[in-house]
Amino acid sequence: MQIDLTGRTALVTGSTQGIGAAIAAGLAAAGARVGVNGRTPDRVEQAMADLLGREPGADLVAVAADVTTEEGAGQVAEVLPDVDILVNNLGVFGQADALEISDDEWRRYFDVNVLSAVRLTRRFLPGMSERGWGRVLNIASDSAIVVPAEMIHYGMTKTALLSVTRGFAKHAAGTGVTVNSVIAGPTHTGGVEDFVYELVDRDLPWDRAQRVFMKEYRPQSLLQRLIEPEEIANMVVYLASDQASATTGGALRVDGGYVDSILP
Template structure:
């Protein structure tokens, strides 16, 4: 399948590293003009330089800004006023005993993981509808469906993103704009490595630590390994393409078979 996104502008939030970086690279390789976002302007500039070198695409720009604030969101929108492909990847996660999650932490997780996506959809969806083409994608997680006991607050936000995506897909009905969520399974990123170490300790070599984590905490996985960020990016690039024109309002799984259900 040849995916050509030439002439399209994409914004990927939280894209200086991990899954977001892999998505930005995948979209750039497909020919899109890609805006890289992060809170730290220096890290954004570094990611832009590296992506240009790795992908051979010179049309990569920086859109720094803290999307958890209205001012930061405004800065990003000013940097990229028109977007054809919006990828809401930004998110925070961490393990906290359920009864120790206080009100402030509940609010923080909702504001960072959910409200940032809603703000950007509100900003960019009207322009997509007006031109009759657009793609809105939000990165959810297996935790949206199989809520982990050690991070209920994170799971709640990812469940919310499924609802947000389905609702905005209805709002965009018949306009040529598709809105979907991607259910990512346990993925190998720097942040996840730290999370794995929190749960299984620092003593084991990484391969053994990963193996123990999957056995003890994610035994449902059918591939029995962490997913690589590029594997998530492949699904996002496809859903961003003209070939995915009949897929909307969906929750597409790239979870390694983790969720034990035929449907999300």
């Protein structure tokens, strides 16, 4: 399948590392102009340098802004007033005892993982609708459906993101804009490596630690390994393309079979 996103402008929030960086690279490789987002100019510039090393000639735009705030969203719009492909990837996660999560921490997770996506969708969806083409993609998680006992506050936000996705898809009905979520399974990123080592013996080599983590904490996985960020990016690039024009309001799984369901 030949995917050509030439002429499209994309914004990927939280794209200085991990899944976001892989998505930015995938969209750039398909020809899109890609806004690389992080909170500080230094991190954004470093991420762009890394991406250019992976995709020489990529058309990248530095978007240093905290999208968890109204001010930050406004700064994004100043740099990229018209976005054709919005990928709400920014998110935080971590383990915590369910009875010890404070009100402030519940609010922080919701602000970062849900409201940042709502805020940017609200800002860019009208322009997409007026132009008759657009893609909004929210990066959700298997935790939205199989809520981990060690991070229910994270699971709650990802469940909410599925609802947000379906609702905005209905709002965009008939406009030529599609709105979908991608349910990412356990994925190999630097942050996840740290998370794994919070749960298993830190003295184990990574390959062994990963296997122990999947066996003890994610035994439902049919893949029986962590997913690589590029595998998530492949789905995002497809959903951002013209070829996915009839897919909207969906929750598409790249979860390694982790969610025990025959429905997508």
